[in-house]
Amino acid sequence: MDPAASGVTAAVLRAGSVASIVALVGGIGLALTRPQLSLAVVPLQELPHQIVALQPGAWLTAGVAVLIVTPALALLATASEFAGVDKRSVALALGLVALLITSVVLAAIQN
């Protein structure tokens, strides 16, 4: 069925899922237990500082960002798994990653 199932992609998906769930649960927990803190959406460049400051909006933003990035990282892992086994799948996986990155860049430029 899958000629290159070495577990790398599964590991990436697991890591991304765990990291996002931790951030999302943490953010919701902070929002519920410390409602005086800001729930404002946090720009990405301010994210690290706001996360350290335990701002719930920052934790939630980080969790969502990790969720969105995880499929792209999984595609990179897939490309590595299929390297030397199926060139077409490698090309497709890398092409899809390029497509995802291009879409983000184009959308950001248009805004």
Add this chain to the structure above:
Amino acid sequence: MPTPSTKGVDVTTFFATVDCGQRTGMGATRMTEPLQLLLAGGIAVFAGTIGSLVGVGGGLIIVPALTVFLGVPFKIAAGASLVGVIATSNVAGRRYLVRGLVDRPLGLLLLVATALGALSGGYVAALLDAQVLSALFAVVLIGVALHVGRSGDPVSRAAGPDAASLAAPYGRRTLAAAMGISTIAGALSGLLGIGGGIINVPTMCGLLHVPFRIAVATSTYMLGATAAASSSVYYARGQLDPLIAAPVALGIAIGAYMGSRLAPRVRVATLRLVFAGLCVVLAVQLILKLI
């Protein structure tokens, strides 16, 4: 920072409408109270559970429910639903992958079509009025209600034997047709915030003769990248509010897990009728909001 306003919960009506507050500078709507986080999460758990039991994605319920019952703007609800689709795909797709049920070479091929469709849908969604999208969603809900309400599982009806091995080889013409249909599935995903599995699975089963379990596994695996393609567009445009997306993502994942545990104990035929009825109710609510 201006103080957001919140409509109080109207206890005299069955469904409360809660104003989700003022728009931020990024154009996203900010939830104003922890109660709204919990309500959104509760809706997502319900949607994930019933979607998992019936075999369709939670987005079909989440988007209209958030719009109708919590007053979330349609595009914000769609963006949040896409994040929920990614969460489900990451978790469930990984489990299918480990079990060797995902046909990744085929999935990658179809993913090109769905991702392009999703990107197009995401861009078009930004240009269309929310009322147009709501009307389109109502039409899709009616279509899903008709499919799901019919006897038998519409998704697996087109399937062959439930084998764990790769299907018989398919021709180029059928593959091209499948990719065309996958593009439409991706476009609907980007436009409306749904996963697209309800189109992908019958396509793989009916056109490409992929065994049902493998089609479901492959589709689930594909949905993450499909939704990521359009959700990045929503995020860049300020239409992806983490404060709504977060409880939705967690709720759908929890609901999907609960649904998988409940499945052996539930009469699916009855549940399909209930789901179909729910789709009709939500479609009517969406249409009433437009009038």
